[in-house]
Amino acid sequence: xxxxxxxxxxxxxxxxxxxxxxxxxxxxxxxxALRCGKLKKLPQAMSEMEVAGLMSARADQDGQPVCFxxxxxxxxxxxxxxxxxxxxxxxxxxxxxxxxxxxQGTLQVLYEFQSMMVALTGMDVSNASLYxxxxxxxxxxLMAVRANRKSKSRRILMPRSLHxxxxxxxxxxxxxxxxxxxxxxxxxxGGHTDPATLTAFDGQDIAALVIPQPNYFGVLEExxxxxxxxxxxxxxxxxxxxxxxxAVLNPPGEWGEQGADICCGExxxxxxxxxxxxxxxxxxxCKQLLVRQMPGRIAxxxxxxxxxxxxxxxxxxxxxxxxxxxxxxxxxxxxxxxATAATxxxxxxxxxxxxxxxxxxxxNTQKLTQKLTSIEGVEPLFNRPVFHEQVLRLPISADxxxxxxxxxxxxxxxxxxxxxxxxxxAILVCATEKRxxxxxxxxxxxxxxxxxx
Amino acid sequence: MSEVPNELxxxxxxxxxxxxxxxxxxxGITDHAQDQLGDLVFVELPxxxxxxxxxxxxxxxxxxxxxxxxxxxxxxxVAEINEALMDSPELVNDDPYGDGWLFKIRLANEAELDNLxxxxxxxxxxxx
Numbered sequence: 001x002x003x004x005x006x007x008x009x010x011x012x013x014x015x016x017x018x019x020x021x022x023x024x025x026x027x028x029x030x031x032x033a034l035r036c037g038k039l040k041k042l043p044q045a046m047s048e049m050e051v052a053g054l055m056s057a058r059a060d061q062d063g064q065p066v067c068f069x070x071x072x073x074x075x076x077x078x079x080x081x082x083x084x085x086x087x088x089x090x091x092x093x094x095x096x097x098x099x100x101x102x103x104q105g106t107l108q109v110l111y112e113f114q115s116m117m118v119a120l121t122g123m124d125v126s127n128a129s130l131y132x133x134x135x136x137x138x139x140x141x142l143m144a145v146r147a148n149r150k151s152k153s154r155r156i157l158m159p160r161s162l163h164x165x166x167x168x169x170x171x172x173x174x175x176x177x178x179x180x181x182x183x184x185x186x187x188x189x190g191g192h193t194d195p196a197t198l199t200a201f202d203g204q205d206i207a208a209l210v211i212p213q214p215n216y217f218g219v220l221e222e223x224x225x226x227x228x229x230x231x232x233x234x235x236x237x238x239x240x241x242x243x244x245x246x247a248v249l250n251p252p253g254e255w256g257e258q259g260a261d262i263c264c265g266e267x268x269x270x271x272x273x274x275x276x277x278x279x280x281x282x283x284x285x286c287k288q289l290l291v292r293q294m295p296g297r298i299a300x301x302x303x304x305x306x307x308x309x310x311x312x313x314x315x316x317x318x319x320x321x322x323x324x325x326x327x328x329x330x331x332x333x334x335x336x337x338x339a340t341a342a343t344x345x346x347x348x349x350x351x352x353x354x355x356x357x358x359x360x361x362x363x364n365t366q367k368l369t370q371k372l373t374s375i376e377g378v379e380p381l382f383n384r385p386v387f388h389e390q391v392l393r394l395p396i397s398a399d400x401x402x403x404x405x406x407x408x409x410x411x412x413x414x415x416x417x418x419x420x421x422x423x424x425x426a427i428l429v430c431a432t433e434k435r436x437x438x439x440x441x442x443x444x445x446x447x448x449x450x451x452x453x
Numbered sequence: 454m455s456e457v458p459n460e461l462x463x464x465x466x467x468x469x470x471x472x473x474x475x476x477x478x479x480x481g482i483t484d485h486a487q488d489q490l491g492d493l494v495f496v497e498l499p500x501x502x503x504x505x506x507x508x509x510x511x512x513x514x515x516x517x518x519x520x521x522x523x524x525x526x527x528x529x530x531v532a533e534i535n536e537a538l539m540d541s542p543e544l545v546n547d548d549p550y551g552d553g554w555l556f557k558i559r560l561a562n563e564a565e566l567d568n569l570x571x572x573x574x575x576x577x578x579x580x581x
Contacts, residue, residue, distance in 0.1 A: 149500060292495060292515070317520040326522070
């Protein structure tokens with residue numbers, strides 16, 4: 001069913017029916033002072049041909065660099081079938097259609113997406129996706145504060161090893177709600193959150209502990225010990241995970257004695273292109289016990305009056321259109337198209353394929369680390385196991401080195417000095433399954449050249 | 454009109470309150486309220502020992518179409534909750550004044566009971 005809204009004829013007919021002269025008249029009750037008026041800085045409209053020309057010129061400015069940057073968004077291979085299928089008219093709409101009577105296909109895709117996410121994370125239930133990883137974590141923090149009725153403190157422990165952008169987004173979204181975010185330091189040798197640092201909080205009233213896996217530095221956290229600490233101290237454990245890494249790591253549902261309570265993360269590695277930062281999607285899963293506090297949409301499977309399988313949104317009673325200001329969240333939607341692409345991506349790869357991708361990323365990053373650290377003055381900063389990223393210390397200022405590499409079409413990592421000045425001249429590098437040996441050798445030679453001249 | 458037992462007291466927000474037994478009253482929602490909500494699928498109750506304020510939100514009854522707050526008709530401390538509702542929220546639909554009770558409060562101020570509606574008062578309020 002096509003979801004093309006009203007034509008001009010439809011609009012005329014509707015306006016005539018209600019007796020309004022034009023659409024503008026429908027907004028009369030909004031005081032003029034609150035209207036933004038005409039948007040004066042919008043450029044003139046262009047034809048399709050002109051827009052296509054402009055966009056290819058812009059794309060050319062980006063060049064075709066080889067990407068060794070990860071830091072939350074990853075350059076994975078996306079099988080051509082993913083977007084060929086996701087771009088079909090039935091899926092490719094401006095708005096995710098949820099009407100059960102008209103959208104069985106879309107609802108079934110969301111149901112399959114949720115089933116896959118539950119399988120990947122080892123959790124009981126999944127929602128139909130959120131906006132992105134950072135906002136998914138903010139929602140998880142709000143959810144934990146609502147759900148943890150043993151805690152009155154609204155205090156959340158958040159490791160400094162968590163993605164800096166996630167920390168900023170969570171801060172922005174929860175600070176006005178009286179939630180206190182307490183930063184946990186990372187171990188300067190291991191790059192992980194040492195569970196021993198938590199003893200300072202033993203017996204205190206903490207609503208939740210955030211546990212990234214892997215953390216921003218690519219380092220694996222001691223998730224079992226951290227999860228157990230949270231539960232021993234009546235706090236909820238919130239897992240922030242890379243979905244590709246889950247193909248080879250223990251799923252959050254199995255962390256520690258009881259498993260994480262809420263699991264969220266960025267879904268981009270599952271079929272969404274880097275695309276200058278978006279659109280991406282967030283995911284969120286939780287234990288059955290907490291499902292009524294989970295924000296967002298959930299597609300459910302049921303049987304109709306004739307006994308046939310059907311799909312419909314479920315557990316909507318706490319959403320905004322019913323509970324208004326008392327809703328669990330103002331999220332009443334999902335990233336339908338991205339979740340659709342992720343579902344197709346995971347279905348094409350299968351669990352074996354995803355595991356091979358994860359293993360190849362890990363192996364490539366090991367290989368890259370070896371090549372780069374063979375250069376004098378370049379060394380790994382942390383000594384603990386990583387997934388597919390590594391922090392390297394450079395002998396000179398990272399910023400200049402990365403600029404020179406970029407001028408030679410190599411995106412040679414992310415400068416960590418802005419977010420982690422304590423790490424000195426450090427960069428975060430990543431090699432996904434897409435990076436081939438020749439590209440790594442090229443990176444090595446260019447870096448060596450820059451550092452020796 | 455739905456059932457409104459004469460021996461109970463009521464709030465216009467559709468809670469009922471039993472007579473006092475050793476300083477404790479039982480609270481539930483009325484037959485009219487459960488009928489308006491439809492089939493309940495979940496009941497969220499306060500914790501035993503939790504202090505409740507007069508008219509404060511203290512529980513949520515969720516049906517397939519809405520999640521509604523329950524307000525405490527009196528102030529006091531939660532003495533007991535109806536654990537059976539965790540697995541069988543439909544008890545509230547089947548027997549709102551019996552097995553479908555929500556929680557019990559140890560009264561902080563017995564005089565608050567005088568401000569509640571009697572059955573006739575609630576019938577009038579619910580009809581209005």
